[in-house]
Amino acid sequence: MLSSSITRRAFSSAIKTITPLTSKKHPHLKRGPYKKVDAQDINVFKKLLPEQQQVVTEDTDVYNLDFFNLYRGSSNKFNQIRSFDATSGIVVVDAGVILQNLDQHLEPHGYTVPLDLGAKGSCQIGGNVSTNAGGLRLMRFGNLHGNVLGLEVVLPDGTILNSLATPLRKDNTGYDLKQLFIGAEGTLGIVTGVALLTPKKARATNVAMVAVDSFEHIQQAYASARDELSEILSAFEFWDHDSVQLVQKTMLSDQIYPLNSSSSPYYALLETQGSREDHDMQKLESYLEKNMTNGVIQDGVLAQDASQVNALWQWREKIPEAITRSGTAMTYDVAMDIRLFPRMVQDVKTKFPPGKSQYSNILGFGHIGDGNLHIMANMEGFDQHGQEAFDDYIFKWAIEHQGSISAEHGIGIHKVDYMTQCKNPVQLALMRKIKANFDKHSIMNPYKVIPENNGV
């Protein structure tokens, strides 16, 4: 029933139009007196880095466009795995190593990376650290604040802060400086090297996809999974009916939805990772039987081999790409009490009726296990005001409901104006103090993350 021809997590970069430079998109920014990079500067770097091709000045677009084709900046060579210790599982890498390449390097040693993103094939570990990326298996492995054991960071004055020499599982000697750079989005320094604790790769991976008739049943299915699957549960993802429709139409039109009905309001994907296939299957089958008997789950399918695992995952993983292929993408990443998820999506649809406004394909999906909802939508053409209105509604909704406007994507330039609403004055003052203390000339990723102090 399931096709096996799809490569998992291999997003194609089907970018058709070139996004304007961020400087054009955000003309209101009061830009500082920064120097433009000229030939003389490039020569300095060429002397500092004499080896062939270390200074790249052409064909840099691939390093400057974000996945959603929303941001384009104006430069990666840091792609070496420096060391790996197969006893401790500690790996030290350049910041430019692509997550999937690192995973492939670890695999023969029986280890895996402790984070897994849809963008695995193109994202780099330095970016993952700088944005504190979460991804699909955060509920299993925890976040990067726990898994990063050391960083090499170039500070604003050119000094290199290096804690990679002796990465250890435990080290309580003074302030844990590296933590400040995890999720700081490059505003305090540039991460150039990372020491990561990697977990053992599980021997068995099993995946089930289920349909439920209400969001309450998603919650019940999740609570039951935590009890019944417990230590082997590695992901619990959900998506709504509209997500299925769009993925089917734009990405997987040659495939049959693996469940009998594609008209249920919600679906979930459960993944288990464990050391014994037979035990894991018993747990998963008993979970499914129990929850189908008591009416929590309406329909379910269990992958029988690795290709079916991939085939099931793609119905979740293709959602962001389906959105980018369907028009101008607007993508949101909020965190809150999971009981609020359906209300938020419904409120957004009521405010901006899909098809009856300039907006369409308003989708809700995400990581139930982390309380992390992704809302994505398309907009006709590109209308700055249209985006801002949508942003404003979503960010304010999240803030009013004790949620976060950024569970994992970060603040960047997109959400910086909302920081004064989602952080209290003490938090803002302390962030500004740290920023000023580390980067007195504001040369590190300016205008991002920390809002200008206008007395707020």
Add this chain to the structure above:
Amino acid sequence: MLSSSITRRAFSSAIKTITPLTSKKHPHLKRGPYKKVDAQDINVFKKLLPEQQQVVTEDTDVYNLDFFNLYRGSSNKFNQIRSFDATSGIVVVDAGVILQNLDQHLEPHGYTVPLDLGAKGSCQIGGNVSTNAGGLRLMRFGNLHGNVLGLEVVLPDGTILNSLATPLRKDNTGYDLKQLFIGAEGTLGIVTGVALLTPKKARATNVAMVAVDSFEHIQQAYASARDELSEILSAFEFWDHDSVQLVQKTMLSDQIYPLNSSSSPYYALLETQGSREDHDMQKLESYLEKNMTNGVIQDGVLAQDASQVNALWQWREKIPEAITRSGTAMTYDVAMDIRLFPRMVQDVKTKFPPGKSQYSNILGFGHIGDGNLHIMANMEGFDQHGQEAFDDYIFKWAIEHQGSISAEHGIGIHKVDYMTQCKNPVQLALMRKIKANFDKHSIMNPYKVIPENNGV
């Protein structure tokens, strides 16, 4: 065979002599111009905190002595559980809540605390956070940098930094300020409230104790446990022959060592926590059979019920108390490549021959899964120079072997003079910068963690 009468982790505080005040023990400290607390100050606090008994001025010893009877300072009422959400597992507590009390509060909801220490019955969550405590199950739950979701901290100027209002599993909005206070040992602010992500309590706990004939076999037994027990492995502890002898003599003289022989050089305790007793037992039995057949494990015993689980654990957990009962305790907490553990213990014994010097009972034990070795020893009487010589040898040995002088106990005043040797100048400069930036009058836990700047 196993006694069931021992209460697990209930260290008695058998303190016989009163340790001198730290001001007497460290007379060389150049003390700053700090004001002494007088009756007028106490009246200010009594007005600020008018409710009965919030200001404690008598019988404060219990708050001022450390477990090892090594440090005595000159004061706890913050012991309320503020909220618990049984859907997300997020709990918000006062800093003075005792870890075991929190665990008991969570238990009826099916949750547990994500850290477990020998001192569980007396240590407080604020102290755990301020020292980034690790403990017995760090390999399962990860460290506090990953599990703390929010803090309430009183900053040096009296401002309250509060991120407890909306604790979320994921929140990437600006700098993760709380991280700075985790493990800062109170030098940047005082933690008064904590939001913690708690995991589900496992349904089944199984424990095996094994004897091996070499440290290489400890390593092999650990590597095999990571493969065979994988997701259910919750602790892998080891101790040496001398540890058994001392625990038997001082603490458990009425009990028979649970293994046939108590003369093996090393022992290990493996704990599994999972959702199905039958699966876990199958995994553990197959692990033991495999490793006994191939000669890695010489002898093993598997607890058959909860009381036997406790009885096995005490052979590991009583070690620190056995040391404190046997004379002046010296306790070390280093992290390094686990392959170095036996060499370090042997080198220490060669340098300071037990029984032939003022030192005795030099024990090696700890958390194999975390690369964390505890060395503990006794000294006759209390001899400052004797302790300093022992300290110096151990700290330098760890530093020379790319290890950490503090895996989890922190720096405090004990190791502050070694910070210049174990941190590079960039790290030290940044720590000093942060300290000065947060606490310009140096009123937060002065003389601790960050060494004075003497141009080093």
